[in-house]
Every structure is written in C-alpha cells, then in structure tokens.
Amino acid sequence: MKRYDLLYRKEEKNLESLLTGIGIDIYKVYFVRVYISTMDMDEAFELAQQIKRLLPNAKIMGTSTCGVIKDGKQYDDQELIIIEELNFSEVFVKMYRYENLSAEEVAGSIFNDIYGFNMPLIHVLCGGNYSDVYGFVEEFNENNLQNVMLTGGVSGNILKKNLPGYVFTDTEVLNKGIVIGGYKGKRLKGYCNVNISHEPVSPVYTVNRTSDCIIEEIENIPAVDWIAEHFGIINFKESYSDWVEIVKKDPLSRFQLILEDHNGSSRFVKYDADKGTISPYFSKLPSGTKFRLGYTSPTRCVQEAYDICKDIVNHPVEYLFCYSCLFRKLYFGNSAEWELRPYAENNVCGAFLLGEISWLNNRNEFFNGSCCLSGVAEEDVYVVPDTDVFVDLYKIEDENKALIDYVLERLKEKVTLQNKKLLERLIAQQEKAKKDLYIDRHLGINNLIKYKEDEEQFNFDKLCMVKFENSTILINSLGREEYFRFIKKNINMIKEYLLEQKFFHFLHFYVVNENSIIFVVEDFVSESFFMEIVNSLFKNWQFISHDTEDLYVINRFVTVLNQEDMVEAAVNGLHSNKDNDSFILISDDKVDWDSSSSAEMKIIGVLNRAMENGGVVPYYQGINNNRTNCIDRYEALMRIVDLDGTVYLPCSFMDVAKRYDVYKRLSCQLIKKVFSDFSSRKEKVSINISAYDINSKDFREMLLDLIEEAGDGSNYIFEILEDEEFRDMDILIQFINEFRKYNVKIAIDDFGSGYSNLVEIIKIYPDYIKVDGEIIKNIDSREENMIVLETIIFMGEKLGTDIVAEYVGDKVIQDIIKNLGIAYSQGFYFSKPQPISEIVFS
Known part of the structure; x- marks a missing residue:
C-alpha cells in the first residue's frame, strides 16, 4: 500500500x-x-x-x-x-x-x-x-x-x-x-x-420527551429550565457570531451530555433564542435517552x-x-x-x-x-x-482551572443546590483523573508515565523486567478480563513474597504493557543485593498456576544494570536473546551484548530501507534442462540491495528478518516482483515457499490473488523448503491442492537436508525433488553421497517425479549427473544468480 x-x-x-x-x-x-x-x-x-x-x-x-x-x-x-x-x-x-x-x-x-x-x-x-x-x-x-x-x-x-x-x-x-x-x-x-476525553461528573438523568431535534423535557422538567438550573444560567444569550465565540462564551459548550450505554459518546447542546428551545448539535436524541453531565478533560x-x-x-x-x-x-x-x-x-x-x-x-x-x-x-x-x-504530556497544568473558575463565576450569579453539587463533583473528579493518569487501568499499579516522572526524582540504576512469556496463549484461553485478573494476582503474589522477604520496601513497581512489568531500585541498593532479589524471584516465581484452569503464567526475567535507558535496554535484551533458554539475562556496563545488537540493528536498518525503497530484489539462477541442454527455467532468490548498492545475501539477514517479524513482508514483496518479471515470459520460474509463509493465512491469500490474476500457473513452480518443519501438514496439503488447480508445479527443495519424512513427501507427490547441494557437490569423492543420490533417483522414478541437482559447480559433477539420468542441473557451472536486467534469455 x-x-x-x-x-x-x-x-x-x-x-x-x-x-x-x-x-x-x-x-x-x-x-x-x-x-x-x-x-x-x-x-x-x-x-x-x-x-x-x-x-x-x-x-x-x-x-x-x-x-x-x-x-x-x-x-x-x-x-x-x-x-x-x-x-x-x-x-x-x-x-x-x-x-x-x-x-x-x-x-x-x-x-x-x-x-x-x-x-x-x-x-x-x-x-x-x-x-x-x-x-x-x-x-x-x-x-x-x-x-x-x-x-x-x-x-x-x-x-x-x-x-x-x-x-x-x-x-x-x-x-x-x-x-x-x-x-x-x-x-x-x-x-x-x-x-x-469526556469525564462524567453527575448522576444519570433521563430525557423524557423530544420533538424532532428538540429536547423538551429532562427529568420531567422543561429542558430549558433544567439546563438553567444545573448550569447556573440566568439569561441565555440570543446568538453568537461564530464557533470560536460559542466555545469561549456559551455556557452550554462547557459541559456535554454523555450518553449511557454508548461507549462514552456525548452531545453538545445549544439554545435557540427564536424558539426558546434546547437541542443537540447535528443530531436527534430519542425520548428515554439516559445521560450524565461531563466535561472535556485533557x-x-x-x-x-x-x-x-x-x-x-x-x-x-x-x-x-x-x-x-x-x-x-x-x-x-x-x-x-x-x-x-x-x-x-x-x-x-x-x-x-x-x-x-x-x-x-x-x-x-x-x-x-x-x-x-x-x-x-x-x-x-x-x-x-x-x-x-x-x-x-503528563506535565499538563491543572487542566480545567478555567472551567472551575467559570463555574465559580456562575455560582456568584445564581447559587443553586444542583450546580453546587456539580462543582463539588467536578473538583473531586479532577483529582481522580490526575491520579488515574499514572495508574494502569487493568492492573491497578503505576504505569510508564509515572515511571518517567519518578525517574527524574529518584536515582534509579537497576531494573528487572518481568515478561509474561505466554500472554497471547493466556488471553486466547481466558479472555482479556480474566487474563488481567490472573496477571493482577500474579503481580500481587510477587509483591507479597517480596514483602515477606523484607525486599519490598526498596522496590518501585510499574506496568510496561499488558505482558510486562518492571521493578527498579535506587543507587543506594547494592548490585549484589539487587541480584539476590532477582534470583530469589526467579527461583520461586518462574511459573504461577491459574486457580481454576489448567494454565500457568511463565515469568521471564531480564535485569539491566547501569544503563542510560533501562526500559529500552530491557526490551532490546529480550529481543536479542529471544531464543536463549535462560530466563535471567543481565545487561550492564561490564556485560557487552551490544556488539551483536549493533550488527543486528544495522541489518534492521537495511531491511527497513529495502522495504520502503524497493530494495527487496529477486536474483535469478538458471536451471539447465539436461534433456534439451538449454536453460529453460530459473529459480528466484532473494537479495537485499541497500541504497548505496550493497547487496546482502539471505545468510546475513534472514534470521533477523524472522526474529523481528518482517520476513513475511520481504517474502511478499519479492514474490510480487517475480510475478511481474515473468508475467509475459515463456520460461518457468521457481519461487521458494517456506513453512513460515504457508502457515500465514494472509500470505496464502496474497499468493492466490497473484495466481488468479495470472490466470494460468503452469509456468510457476513453488519450491517447498524442506529444512523447515510444518506445524500443520493438513494446511500444506490443502495449500498444494489449491494451487495445483491453477497448474502450478510443486518442488521439494533441499531434499536430504532436513527431517525427510518420506511418508509426508509421498502425500505431497511433488513434481520435482531438488537434491540438497551438500550431497551433489561431493558426489565425485564420497561414496555415501552417491548411495543417497541413487536412492533419491529411485524414489523419484517410482513417484514419477523429476530430479533437480543443485550446486553443480563444474563439468565433472555435471557429467556424473547427466549419466545418472537426472533431468535438471543447477549451479555456477551454468549460471550465477543475477537480476533480470542482466539475464540474456535464449
């Protein structure tokens, strides 16, 4: 887009x-x-x-x-x-x-x-x-x-x-x-x-009678009288020249009618001097509408x-x-x-x-x-x-001082019981709103806004982030409301434990998001004492079970010592060590994981620039048809081309792309370009499809759109990467059957490198089996490689499947491949990967 x-x-x-x-x-x-x-x-x-x-x-x-x-x-x-x-x-x-x-x-x-x-x-x-x-x-x-x-x-x-x-x-x-x-x-x-941003400050009232857009009665009192009573208005002004004057001077614009059971939706009302009536701006309200008075709160x-x-x-x-x-x-x-x-x-x-x-x-x-x-x-x-x-933003001034001053001014003119109560509620609500700004509404403890303020007051230099590792599973299983109840219990149990161990008085707790909290200490707490706290928590509270369901929360701990931005360092530490089995990670001035993180951040920058500037580029490697002795098909290989022309191979960016969930975007951009490049060509093209891709519903729909737009898929070969295990073989079989309707051919890539589940391979009935290059490149010197290759050839014959030999690097290997009757050869002996602009098609 x-x-x-x-x-x-x-x-x-x-x-x-x-x-x-x-x-x-x-x-x-x-x-x-x-x-x-x-x-x-x-x-x-x-x-x-x-x-x-x-x-x-x-x-x-x-x-x-x-x-x-x-x-x-x-x-x-x-x-x-x-x-x-x-x-x-x-x-x-x-x-x-x-x-x-x-x-x-x-x-x-x-x-x-x-x-x-x-x-x-x-x-x-x-x-x-x-x-x-x-x-x-x-x-x-x-x-x-x-x-x-x-x-x-x-x-x-x-x-x-x-x-x-x-x-x-x-x-x-x-x-x-x-x-x-x-x-x-x-x-x-x-x-x-x-x-x-509207804060209710009154009991619930009812609109009893309306006529078209006009509100005639509220609480069985004529609407004009009711509004005057509650807002402290002596005389309604006849008219205002523009919207600016309305907001500055019209007392009715100071408060809204906040509708009950409408997600906080509200209505501003106006007085029509000619008709002597009250009505909402730009809408009608039906009789029976329930509302509360409220104000706009920064x-x-x-x-x-x-x-x-x-x-x-x-x-x-x-x-x-x-x-x-x-x-x-x-x-x-x-x-x-x-x-x-x-x-x-x-x-x-x-x-x-x-x-x-x-x-x-x-x-x-x-x-x-x-x-x-x-x-x-x-x-x-x-x-x-x-x-x-x-x-x-948390430093905004007492936002409605002007509003309170306005109400006080009106009170001098007309003091009523109702608008006195309104003012009292308004002031009380102001204090509550200010406090609520610092409190996470789901978990009831201080949030990051409060942390940022406290950080300026206290000398925090040690932090532990507790991440609820399986939060997505818990939300799906329990629902959000029960999840937050469970997590609140989790946090309270940790707090009680810390109180028992005489640790609690040194700690400040804050919510980061729905799956993470942090606790921090000031610089007077020693590093050894802080690590004693963390180790004690890890030992006793790594897992907490749900009280009724057969579920538990997995708490992962990351500690940060002596860093300038400790929250960011903790988040980066979790990302950088995503696959680390340890549940305690330490980042401080003495422990340096920044070198790997720096390289990783460089690659992230390269990937972002590529996605924004068309730098995800397909390179094509020709595949030789050993029956006709000519290149009649190509494999599309992903390359990242940075703004300075540097070309990155998958080995330098693929792990990072998957770790930070950008692989799918890269894959989609690449495949769209491949379809564009070969939309009017007679040669066939192979496209690598991973388990990561196929398990994504969005990816499958995108690919189906491309095939439907192409009309006939007979020139396209989907290479299923055999080195990645499929979470659901039924999805893979369904994927293959769906695309075979469009005459798309299916290949198993790198066969022999992964789990090689022959039963599953037979279910797929591939059109091609591409033999892993590690087998092919040593075929002339290792007898066991030849045994494996002959077995694959035999299986291919039984399945009616053509074999493609990868990594064919010289004439010696090619002669062996050809003598074995293998249908296709791919490797530097025939073609190096290159952009489509450099290919000379036969």
Missing part, C-alpha cells in the same frame, strides 16, 4: 505539477479523498473534476472541513488531498441523498450496496449538518452482521467564508448528501479507536491517548488517518500537535469535522468532541507509537 499526502493551495500550486513532483503513475487506480478548508461547493467540485482529468482511473470523494491535519500539524488555509494505492483491493465510492428519507432508508441503501463484500472499514461523510446522523448510525448497526467499521462524520463548515458543510465526488456535489468510500478485498484489515485525553498507543501496536495498520472535532480543536488549541505526537513517524493526517463517526467496542457510534483514529492494512505492517512523548 502507498499513500501520498498533499497540501494544496489553489493560488500557489499547480495541481498537475504537484502530482508530477511525487512521481505518481497517473493511470493506476487510486482512492482519492479531498478535504476542503477554504473553497465553496463549486470550487471543490471543480477541484475534484481536475483530479479526475489528471488521474482518470481514480475514485474520488471529498468533504468540507473546519481545517486539516498533515504530519500532526493543523492548517486552516489549505486543502488536503489523500491519494492511496492498494495492491489487492478494489475501490468503492458512492454518493447518497438523504433529503426526505428516514435514517432507516438511508442506512438500508448503503448496506445493500456493500453487502457481501469484505469492506472492513468505510469512510462515511455527511453533508449539510445531517441531523439524523445518530439514527443513521444506529440503523446501520442493526444490519451490520459483517462488523463493518465506519469512520468519518458530519462535514465541517468552511469557517473563513461561513459556509455550511457539503460533500462531493467528481460527478456531483451536495449539501444534503452522504458520500462513502472504501476498499473491497479479501486480505484487507481495518482499525479504529477513539480518544473521547488529563483523560492523555490517558486515552496512552491507552490507544498500547492497543494500536497489536493491529496491522499501514497508514493512520484522524477525524477530530472542531470543539476539540477550539478547547485544546493545537490539539493535533500533541495528541497525535506519538505517531509523528507515521505522517498521520486528518480533518476537523462537526461530529465524528467511529467503531468502538464492537459497534459504530456517533461522537461529539472526540478524536477518531482509523487505518487499513493489506499486509502485517504495524504502527509503533513513540510513547516517550508522554514524559512531557
């Missing part, structure tokens, strides 16, 4: 030159989203048509906004153009009119168009301050058996021109319309999460941002997009700059709307005042947020 993010100002930039400057292929199919900050409807429509002329195969959707975000910075005077290109997915864009239609009818029309397709995430943008957006989302949820995630919201007003919101495609532009867009694809995954915002960082690393996301609310922007100032700071390396973009739609806790919701993050992925690419930014 590729994405191009462009800021566009009509007066300054020529669109054609802007697109040419990023090197875009104008004839590809793109999903283009346009977010307008300054243009009226006609200008926006003209821009969409211009994009269509320049990118004729693009699918285009767009909306007006209250500002855009690019690379975490806010812009009010430019348009944002997002151009996305996916490899295996189709783009779907369509406009719908909602005027004179019920929410049920609108949702039904959209659902009928997308039903049956794998569309995990859809952008939904509603023009004209669509008042029934809440009802639309609820109706969509009623039919949403496919768990389609919605992301988007109510189009923003063009603030500079005071124009109402609108939506558009390249064929029409509407005030009262809904435009949707997304991808259809079998391999596609979607992600959504929401930072709501402390809670930071906590939720931190929680999202911990969550997002578990979900594939190639690029992030953010729909945030104008209210949020006006409350927090440059909210995007600090709220999205953890994703600075991911070039996050976004738009400010007047209400947001997102998926949260297995349902879609309509929000006001939130920040919704979303993204899609075709491959297992993960966002890695920079959580160090929270070191600064």
Whole structure:
C-alpha cells in the first residue's frame, strides 16, 4: 500500500505539477479523498473534476472541513488531498441523498450496496449538518452482521467564508448528501479507536420527551429550565457570531451530555433564542435517552491517548488517518500537535469535522468532541507509537482551572443546590483523573508515565523486567478480563513474597504493557543485593498456576544494570536473546551484548530501507534442462540491495528478518516482483515457499490473488523448503491442492537436508525433488553421497517425479549427473544468480 499526502493551495500550486513532483503513475487506480478548508461547493467540485482529468482511473470523494491535519500539524488555509494505492483491493465510492428519507432508508441503501463484500472499514461523510446522523448510525448497526467499521462524520463548515458543510465526488456535489468510500478485498484489515476525553461528573438523568431535534423535557422538567438550573444560567444569550465565540462564551459548550450505554459518546447542546428551545448539535436524541453531565478533560485525553498507543501496536495498520472535532480543536488549541505526537513517524493526517463517526467496542457510534483514529492494512505492517512523548504530556497544568473558575463565576450569579453539587463533583473528579493518569487501568499499579516522572526524582540504576512469556496463549484461553485478573494476582503474589522477604520496601513497581512489568531500585541498593532479589524471584516465581484452569503464567526475567535507558535496554535484551533458554539475562556496563545488537540493528536498518525503497530484489539462477541442454527455467532468490548498492545475501539477514517479524513482508514483496518479471515470459520460474509463509493465512491469500490474476500457473513452480518443519501438514496439503488447480508445479527443495519424512513427501507427490547441494557437490569423492543420490533417483522414478541437482559447480559433477539420468542441473557451472536486467534469455 502507498499513500501520498498533499497540501494544496489553489493560488500557489499547480495541481498537475504537484502530482508530477511525487512521481505518481497517473493511470493506476487510486482512492482519492479531498478535504476542503477554504473553497465553496463549486470550487471543490471543480477541484475534484481536475483530479479526475489528471488521474482518470481514480475514485474520488471529498468533504468540507473546519481545517486539516498533515504530519500532526493543523492548517486552516489549505486543502488536503489523500491519494492511496492498494495492491489487492478494489475501490468503492458512492454518493447518497438523504433529503426526505428516514435514517432507516438511508442506512438500508448503503448496506445493500456493500453487502457481501469484505469492506472492513468505510469512510462515511455527511453533508449539510445531517441531523439524523445518530439514527443513521444506529440503523446501520442493526444490519451490520459483517462488523463493518465506519469512520468519518458530519462535514465541517468552511469557517473563513461561513459556509455550511457539503460533500462531493467528481460527478456531483451536495449539501444534503452522504458520500462513502472504501476498499473491497479479501486480505484487507481495518482499525479504529477513539480518544473521547469526556469525564462524567453527575448522576444519570433521563430525557423524557423530544420533538424532532428538540429536547423538551429532562427529568420531567422543561429542558430549558433544567439546563438553567444545573448550569447556573440566568439569561441565555440570543446568538453568537461564530464557533470560536460559542466555545469561549456559551455556557452550554462547557459541559456535554454523555450518553449511557454508548461507549462514552456525548452531545453538545445549544439554545435557540427564536424558539426558546434546547437541542443537540447535528443530531436527534430519542425520548428515554439516559445521560450524565461531563466535561472535556485533557488529563483523560492523555490517558486515552496512552491507552490507544498500547492497543494500536497489536493491529496491522499501514497508514493512520484522524477525524477530530472542531470543539476539540477550539478547547485544546493545537490539539493535533500533541495528541497525535506519538505517531509523528507515521505522517498521520486528518480533518476537523462537526461530529465524528467511529467503531468502538464492537459497534459504530456517533461522537461529539472526540478524536477518531482509523487505518487499513493489506499486509502485517504495524504502527509503533513513540510513547516517550508522554514524559512531557503528563506535565499538563491543572487542566480545567478555567472551567472551575467559570463555574465559580456562575455560582456568584445564581447559587443553586444542583450546580453546587456539580462543582463539588467536578473538583473531586479532577483529582481522580490526575491520579488515574499514572495508574494502569487493568492492573491497578503505576504505569510508564509515572515511571518517567519518578525517574527524574529518584536515582534509579537497576531494573528487572518481568515478561509474561505466554500472554497471547493466556488471553486466547481466558479472555482479556480474566487474563488481567490472573496477571493482577500474579503481580500481587510477587509483591507479597517480596514483602515477606523484607525486599519490598526498596522496590518501585510499574506496568510496561499488558505482558510486562518492571521493578527498579535506587543507587543506594547494592548490585549484589539487587541480584539476590532477582534470583530469589526467579527461583520461586518462574511459573504461577491459574486457580481454576489448567494454565500457568511463565515469568521471564531480564535485569539491566547501569544503563542510560533501562526500559529500552530491557526490551532490546529480550529481543536479542529471544531464543536463549535462560530466563535471567543481565545487561550492564561490564556485560557487552551490544556488539551483536549493533550488527543486528544495522541489518534492521537495511531491511527497513529495502522495504520502503524497493530494495527487496529477486536474483535469478538458471536451471539447465539436461534433456534439451538449454536453460529453460530459473529459480528466484532473494537479495537485499541497500541504497548505496550493497547487496546482502539471505545468510546475513534472514534470521533477523524472522526474529523481528518482517520476513513475511520481504517474502511478499519479492514474490510480487517475480510475478511481474515473468508475467509475459515463456520460461518457468521457481519461487521458494517456506513453512513460515504457508502457515500465514494472509500470505496464502496474497499468493492466490497473484495466481488468479495470472490466470494460468503452469509456468510457476513453488519450491517447498524442506529444512523447515510444518506445524500443520493438513494446511500444506490443502495449500498444494489449491494451487495445483491453477497448474502450478510443486518442488521439494533441499531434499536430504532436513527431517525427510518420506511418508509426508509421498502425500505431497511433488513434481520435482531438488537434491540438497551438500550431497551433489561431493558426489565425485564420497561414496555415501552417491548411495543417497541413487536412492533419491529411485524414489523419484517410482513417484514419477523429476530430479533437480543443485550446486553443480563444474563439468565433472555435471557429467556424473547427466549419466545418472537426472533431468535438471543447477549451479555456477551454468549460471550465477543475477537480476533480470542482466539475464540474456535464449
């Protein structure tokens, strides 16, 4: 997947030159989203048509906004153009009119168009301050058996021109319309999460009566009177000139109605002076709606941002997009700059709307005042947020001093029992929110934000990380709620043990993530005493059993001494020693595993550059047909070509690639290039497929897409690497049978090097057996090698399988191979691996 993010100002930039400057292929199919900050409807429509002329195969959707975000910075005077290109997915864009239609009818029309397709995430943008957006989302949820995630919201007003919101495609532009867009694809995954930041501070109240958009009664009291009583309002102001004035001066914008049973979704309300009524912005609320009063809390915002960082690393996301609310922007100032700071390396973009739609806790919701993050992925690419930014964010001032001052000021004017209670709850909630910022909500102990603060106060120089090694298995077996209960028990048992041993008073505990905790000590604790603590824990608490299930948690310990960033050193130590059988690893100034780590980090850098810059390159080695005495097929071999031209062989990077879970991306990029290189050639090509590949559902689907696109697979040979054991032979057999339907041939690679399970080989019935080079290269000098080779030839004859001899390095070996009747020879005697540009095809 590729994405191009462009800021566009009509007066300054020529669109054609802007697109040419990023090197875009104008004839590809793109999903283009346009977010307008300054243009009226006609200008926006003209821009969409211009994009269509320049990118004729693009699918285009767009909306007006209250500002855009690019690379975490806010812009009010430019348009944002997002151009996305996916490899295996189709783009779907369509406009719908909602005027004179019920929410049920609108949702039904959209659902009928997308039903049956794998569309995990859809952008939904509603023009004209669509008042029934809440009802639309609820109706969509009623039919949403496919768990389609919605992301988007109510189009923003063009603030500079005071124009109402609108939506558009390249064929029409509407005030009262809904435009949707997304991808259809079998391999596609979607992600959504929401930072709501609203803190409830009141009991639950009920909306008793409504009429269309108007709230008529709350708690059986006229809504205007109820609001005045609870907010301490003497006289409602008749009108406000703009949104900035509303946020600064309208008392109703200070608190939200936080809906019960809607994942914290809330509504801002407004007073209509002409009608003397109260109503929510941009939505209706049905009678019977239950809510609590709340306020927008920056402390809670930071906590939720931190929680999202911990969550997002578990979900594939190639690029992030953010729909945030104008209210949020006006409350927090440059909210995007600090709220999205953890994703600075991911070039996050976004738009400010007047209400947001997102998926949260297995349902879609309509929000006001939130920040919704979303993204899609075709491959297992993960966002890695920079959580160090929270070191600064925890220092935010007592965030709602201005809010409390405001309430106090209103109290002077009109003192009531209700708003006195509201103020008391508000102040109490402030203290609780501040404390909650430092506490992990699942495990109830201090988190990394608190560690970063304490680190500045105390002289920590020794750390032990306890990693719950089998956390994934436990979560799958127990469910998340029971898992956290079990882990909390695990932590408490360790604490109690340390207390009994008189160790506890020296230790500070913190949660790193859902599968790791750390404890640290200050420099006055000796190294020998600290290691005594760690060894004692290891001896007694390496395994802790579950109290009812036949399960246990495996605790792995890594200690770090005298390092500048001890948490990072601990994490690196775990990665570097992933295959180490020891459960205690020591990293300090005296023990140097940094030399190997340094080399490993260099290779990681090489791999990252290769994946980003097309440096995963197939080299092809010719295979000689001994019957016709010509090269009529090639084996594709992976090479990494760095930016400086250095070529890396698999032996230098493959272990690192698998250790850090990037092997699959490398393999996918390589195979796509092989299919591209040989799509119109008559020669056959062999592609190495490992157990690692075949056991991946995503990889199998990607390969199937390529074969289906090719139509006929008779020129492709899949070489199954025999030196890697398959976890599930049924998956391998199913894989082979599926691809044989497309005439793909199957080879067993490096036969004789691994476990050589002949029963399983017979089940596969390979078309080719490639004999391991260690057998072939010494065939002229070692009698046992000849015996093994003759046995393989005999087996091949019985199975009707051709034999390929690898590592044929000279004429002596080739003559022996040919005299034995072996069908194919491969090795430097015939061809060295080389890029396709250097091959002279016969």
